[in-house]
Amino acid sequence: MAFSDEKRKELIDAIMEAQGADEDDLVLIETDDDDDEEDDYEFLQQAGEDSVILPTIALRGLTVLPGMIMHFDIGREKSVKALEEAMGTDQFVFLVAQRSEAVEFPEVKDLYEVGTVAKVRQMLKMPGDSIRVLVDCLERAKLSEMIQEEPFFKAQVDILFAKEYIVDVPEIEALKRSVRANFARYDDLADVGGPAAVAAIASSDHPGALADAIAGHMEIKVESKQKILETIDFEERLKELNSILADEINILSLEADIKSKVKDQLDKNQKEYYLREQMRAIQDELGATEDLDDEIERWHKQMKKLKLPKEVAQKVEKEIIKLTKMQSNSAEGNVIRTYVESILDLPWNKSSKTQYDLNEARKILDADHYGLEEVKERVLEYLAVIQLSGAIKGPILCLAGPPGVGKTSVAKSIAHSIGREFVHMSLGGVRDEAEIRGHRRTYIGAIPGRVMNCIKEAKTNNPVFLFDEVDKIGADFKGDPASALLEVLDPEQNKEFVDHYLEVPFDLSKVMFITTANDTDTIPRPLLDRMEVIEVPGYTEEEKVKIAQKYLVPKQIKENGLTAKNITFNEAAIRQLIEHYTRESGVRNLEREIANICRKTALKTVTTKKKSYRITESSVEKLLGKKKYHFDIVEGKYEIGKTTGLAWTIVGGDTLFIETAIMPGGGNLVLTGQLGDVMQESAKAAVSYIRSIASNLPSKLKIKEEYKEFYKDKDLHLHVPEGATPKDGPSAGVTICMSILSTLTGMPARQDIAMTGEITLLGKILPVGGIREKVLAAYRAGIRKVMLPKDNERDIEDIPANVRKQIEFVLLSEAADAIPHVLQAAPKKKAPAKKAPAKKVKKQ
Numbered sequence: 153m154a155f156s157d158e159k160r161k162e163l164i165d166a167i168m169e170a171q172g173a174d175e176d177d178l179v180l181i182e183t184d185d186d187d188d189e190e191d192d193y194e195f196l197q198q199a200g201e202d203s204v205i206l207p208t209i210a211l212r213g214l215t216v217l218p219g220m221i222m223h224f225d226i227g228r229e230k231s232v233k234a235l236e237e238a239m240g241t242d243q244f245v246f247l248v249a250q251r252s253e254a255v256e257f258p259e260v261k262d263l264y265e266v267g268t269v270a271k272v273r274q275m276l277k278m279p280g281d282s283i284r285v286l287v288d289c290l291e292r293a294k295l296s297e298m299i300q301e302e303p304f305f306k307a308q309v310d311i312l313f314a315k316e317y318i319v320d321v322p323e324i325e326a327l328k329r330s331v332r333a334n335f336a337r338y339d340d341l342a343d344v345g346g347p348a349a350v351a352a353i354a355s356s357d358h359p360g361a362l363a364d365a366i367a368g369h370m371e372i373k374v375e376s377k378q379k380i381l382e383t384i385d386f387e388e389r390l391k392e393l394n395s396i397l398a399d400e401i402n403i404l405s406l407e408a409d410i411k412s413k414v415k416d417q418l419d420k421n422q423k424e425y426y427l428r429e430q431m432r433a434i435q436d437e438l439g440a441t442e443d444l445d446d447e448i449e450r451w452h453k454q455m456k457k458l459k460l461p462k463e464v465a466q467k468v469e470k471e472i473i474k475l476t477k478m479q480s481n482s483a484e485g486n487v488i489r490t491y492v493e494s495i496l497d498l499p500w501n502k503s504s505k506t507q508y509d510l511n512e513a514r515k516i517l518d519a520d521h522y523g524l525e526e527v528k529e530r531v532l533e534y535l536a537v538i539q540l541s542g543a544i545k546g547p548i549l550c551l552a553g554p555p556g557v558g559k560t561s562v563a564k565s566i567a568h569s570i571g572r573e574f575v576h577m578s579l580g581g582v583r584d585e586a587e588i589r590g591h592r593r594t595y596i597g598a599i600p601g602r603v604m605n606c607i608k609e610a611k612t613n614n615p616v617f618l619f620d621e622v623d624k625i626g627a628d629f630k631g632d633p634a635s636a637l638l639e640v641l642d643p644e645q646n647k648e649f650v651d652h653y654l655e656v657p658f659d660l661s662k663v664m665f666i667t668t669a670n671d672t673d674t675i676p677r678p679l680l681d682r683m684e685v686i687e688v689p690g691y692t693e694e695e696k697v698k699i700a701q702k703y704l705v706p707k708q709i710k711e712n713g714l715t716a717k718n719i720t721f722n723e724a725a726i727r728q729l730i731e732h733y734t735r736e737s738g739v740r741n742l743e744r745e746i747a748n749i750c751r752k753t754a755l756k757t758v759t760t761k762k763k764s765y766r767i768t769e770s771s772v773e774k775l776l777g778k779k780k781y782h783f784d785i786v787e788g789k790y791e792i793g794k795t796t797g798l799a800w801t802i803v804g805g806d807t808l809f810i811e812t813a814i815m816p817g818g819g820n821l822v823l824t825g826q827l828g829d830v831m832q833e834s835a836k837a838a839v840s841y842i843r844s845i846a847s848n849l850p851s852k853l854k855i856k857e858e859y860k861e862f863y864k865d866k867d868l869h870l871h872v873p874e875g876a877t878p879k880d881g882p883s884a885g886v887t888i889c890m891s892i893l894s895t896l897t898g899m900p901a902r903q904d905i906a907m908t909g910e911i912t913l914l915g916k917i918l919p920v921g922g923i924r925e926k927v928l929a930a931y932r933a934g935i936r937k938v939m940l941p942k943d944n945e946r947d948i949e950d951i952p953a954n955v956r957k958q959i960e961f962v963l964l965s966e967a968a969d970a971i972p973h974v975l976q977a978a979p980k981k982k983a984p985a986k987k988a989p990a991k992k993v994k995k996q
Contacts, residue, residue: 203296206246206269207234208305213253215377216268217364220289223274227282228257233304235272235285243272246293246309249374260298266382269293269311292381312384324359327390334397335366341404344369360386363393372396447489448472454496461500464656468495491593494600495654497608503662504572504612508539513569520565521558522702523695527551530686531566538664548641550622550667550680553688554804556738559668560620562688566666567616575606579633580621588636590653600653603640607658614662622679623669634676641665641682690737690804692928692952693730700726704743712750717764719753721746724769731932732779733772737804737925749775790900790978797887798908798930798938799879800922805929807906808884809873810891814859817867825872828880834911835870838889839863841915841967842896853975855896862896883920885911886939889967890974899975906930907939907970915967919943924950931955939964939973 209231214224226232238245248267255262274286293309300306335353338344353369356362367380376396383389451472455465475488510532517528534549551559560576567574582588590601599605606617619641625634639645640660648657669675672685691699705721734741752775753765773779797808821839823832843863846855859866870888872879886909894901908926910918919941928951930938939962940948948961964970 203308203310204244205299205306205308206244207237208246208248208267208295208298208307209234210258210263210305211247211249212255213250213374215249215374215381216247216270216287216289217368217377217381218268218289218291219361219364220368221273221286222289222368223276223284223286225278225282225284227280230257230304232281232283234306235275235283237304237306238272239275245270245272245287246295246307247287247289248295248307249378253374260301263295264378264382265295266312266378267293267295267309268381269309292384324387324390327387327394328359328362331362331366331390331394331397334394334401335369337401338370338397338404341401341408342371344371358386359390363389366397367393370396370400372400444476448476451492451496458496458500460495461657464495464500467656468492487593491653494604494608495656498604498658499607499611499613500658502612503614506614507571508535509569510536510539513566516569517562517565520561520568522699523691524558524562524688527562527686527688531562535566535570547684548665548667548682550669550672550675550683550685551688552623552669552672552685554670554690554737556736556740557688557690558738559688560618563616563618563666563668566664570616570664572664573610573612573615574618575610575615576618576620577602577606578620579637580624581626582633583626585633585636586652588633588640590651592652593655598653601651603649603660604651604654604658607660607663613659614664616664616666619665619667621669622667623671623674625676634679637679638682641667641679689924689950690928691739692955693727693932694952694954696730696739696742697723697726699739700729700742700746704739704746708743708747708750712747712754714750714754714757718757719750719765719767721749721767722769725767725772728769728772729776732781733776735781735804745776789903790976791903792898792900793891793895794903795887795891795894795901795974796903796906796935797884798906798926799881799883800925805922805925805927807929807933807935808879808887810884810887811871811873812888812891812895813869813871814862814866814895815869816865819863819865820867822867822869823871824869825874826878827872828878830882831872831880831884834882834885835888835892837913838885838892838911838967839868840913841889841911842893844913845915845968849897853893853897853899853971856898859896868892868895881920882910882918883908883922883926885909886917886964886967886970889915890970893971894975897975900978901974902976904935905937905939905974906933906935907964907974909939909941909944909964911967917941917964917966917969923947927951927959928955931959936960937962937973939970941965 209226210228211224216222226235234245246267247270248263250258250262251264252262268289269291270287270289272285273288276284276286278284292312294312295307296310297308298305299308332353353362353365356365363380363386367377370377380389380393380396383392451468455468460468471488471492475485475492478485513535514528514532517531521528531549551562553559564574586601588601588603590604591598600608603617607613607615610617619637622637625637639649643661646660646663649660650657667683672680675683700721701723705726706716709716709719729742729745733745736742749767749772753767756765757763767775793812793814795810797810799806799808821835823835827835846860849855855862862868870892872884886907889911890901890907893899906926908920908923910920912918923940923944924947927938936958937960942963942965945963948956951959962970962973
């Protein structure tokens with residue numbers, strides 16, 4: 153079967169086009185084709201009497217049938233060597249399909265038993281290592297025995313000749329016609345061969361050859377073709393083929409129906425798309441860009457997914473129906489859209505999974521905050537009650553304390569410890585009730601209240617919700633936000649909280665509300681009544697040092713791009729920052745100053761060769777400039793008319809000096825130093841008390857003769873230094889009393905004793921607040937003796953143990969109890985000892 157030059161060129165061009173190769177890369181090898189087909193079949197007839205041994209090629213995903221002239225590519229080493237063996241002998245080869253296409257290196261068990269004996273007509277070496285082979289498939293053969301497996305397969309096969317065909321048998325003729333008709337239908341649906349294939353098959357008269365030719369042109373599974381190959385009896389083969397054709401026609405008909413429906417749907421979609429685009433263009437011209445139908449469909453899907461309460465779903469549905477009845481570009485339509493979106497964005501039934509692991513909560517609180525043991529203990533008690541009761545009931549936690557002590561971070565740690573989302577709303581300066589409850593939709597630009605906005609941001613209906621700065625909430629003609637908060641925070645009312653904008657109830661009972669405040673005195677009483685106040689005190693110097701070393705310094709080193717090798721702080725430097733560059737109860741400014749030092753160090757690290765810096769007490773002043781604050785240091789002096797008091801400020805405790813002077817006048821009491829009304833009243837009460845006990849004073853403490861009628865002919869001037877700073881409160885009453893009494897009696901007052909307490913007209917000493925901060929201020933000033941009201945004895949336990957051990961506490965019930973401790977004659981200075989005259993040494 154030699155190819156003409158024209159046919160050879162046609163074959164090479166076809167392969168080149170399929171493989172994308174150049175003509176120079178292809179080598180066409182023609183086999184010896186002097187023998188005709190009769191010689192091939194004579195060889196097979198001789199082999200049929202007994203077995204023949206042939207090189208064997210395993211085919212993947214391919215079954216070849218007798219009568220086919222086809223080509224395929226081989227590339228596996230075994231297959232190439234089997235082909236070379238065939239080309240070196242008589243060019244006959246046994247082609248057999250693999251059972252599984254996935255097997256890369258097949259064994260005998262992986263091959264079918266029945267294959268096809270073929271003669272290699274041409275080989276074409278392709279670019280790379282593959283070879284394209286053209287074979288003439290001759291007869292079926294059965295693998296009798298595998299003679300060798302390496303380096304290629306060589307098998308002993310038995311030729312399976314078809315039995316003789318008897319012409320004009322009605323049953324056979326009927327099967328042939330049925331098969332031809334079915335193939336014609338199959339070809340119409342699958343378009344596998346075209347008219348030429350149908351004509352070639354029509355010319356096949358032998359039923360076996362007809363079946364093989366049709367099966368060879370069909371695109372069916374290897375298993376189906378293998379079944380045709382293994383069916384030796386041509387009548388059974390025709391029946392099997394007819395069955396396969398019927399199944400394929402059924403499948404192809406279904407595919408055609410599906411394609412037709414898909415095409416119709418695509419045509420419909422394209423038409424709708426075209427019309428929709430036209431509609432959009434028209435809407436753009438009219439100023440309406442919303443596709444209302446798609447929007448409503450999306451809303452209904454959201455409603456179904458959210459499982460809205462019946463009342464809410466009805467409200468939304470009503471608004472959607474209203475929207476469909478109005479023009480899409482109307483202003484009210486946009487209002488309805490915003491309203492529906494606001495409702496559907498809320499987490500109606502989505503909750504965070506709460507974990508009440510108190511041991512883990514304690515670890516998180518300890519890791520996030522140093523000290524604050526009482527605060528942590530109270531938070532854990534609160535969580536334990538919630539865990540046991542299964543509901544958030546009882547008072548709302550209110551963390552009260554000065555700025556920078558960690559109130560907000562404690563609330564965040566609570567959320568972290570129980571696995572809930574955290575949201576935050578600052579109430580500082582809020583004066584409009586609508587900030588809480590929302591605006592009614594009758595107003596232009598109405599929006600939901602900030603409470604519902606925070607719930608939407610949390611994306612769960614049970615977050616930890618922090619109301620920050622609740623003590624700074626205001627009120628004016630727009631309403632009282634504090635009263636609106638009552639409904640939000642009250643567990644009995646917030647189960648059906650109704651925002652004025654949304655107009656539907658939302659359950660806030662699962663939310664854990666926490667508030668913070670600097671001063672509880674300014675919180676409205678009805679609101680404070682619903683809270684349990686947890687005092688978050690200021691930090692002592694020792695606590696600030698530990699916080700700086702453990703948290704602030706590592707954090708700022710990292711945030712400023714440094715490492716522990718670039719910068720280190722010693723303890724003295726940190727204390728310098730605390731004492732002279734910050735004055736606060738918390739650590740906010742301390743962190744700011746540490747960050748300032750880190751930035752300056754980062755600049756030096758980049759611009760100089762030095763890469764390591766140690767921050768010491770002396771280097772702090774070089775980096776930050778001169779000291780900003782100086783604390784009063786009392787050194788035990790005795791002065792007439794000057795006493796040491798203790799004051800509480802928003803940044804912690806401080807010492808307070810009271811000075812009194814007397815001068816000729818008309819019995820006036822002059823008060824300077826920006827004293828508030830309460831402090832002025834304390835001074836007047838002290839003067840009245842002294843006048844009432846003047847006759848009963850001990851002989852050593854009698855008022856001077858010239859001052860006995862001071863309230864008639866003398867003026868008392870009471871001054872509190874640092875006049876630029878406003879001062880108020882009742883706790884300086886006893887200090888003022890001792891200062892005036894020292895002036896009138898001429899008895900010096902000890903400066904190394906600090907005192908605090910409110911005085912009554914009868915001289916009783918009433919309890920005051922801020923004991924912890926005041927005592928720490930006294931300790932910082934070098935004072936080691938402090939006088940407190942008797943009723944404040946319980947507050948001594950709140951003072952750090954290391955400070956408490958070094959201070960002597962005197963408890964006062966009446967002002968008279970302070971007199972012997974404060975008013976004392978100054979000790980006389982000892983005269984310096986006279987030096988003994990030097991002895992004269994006689995010279996020898």
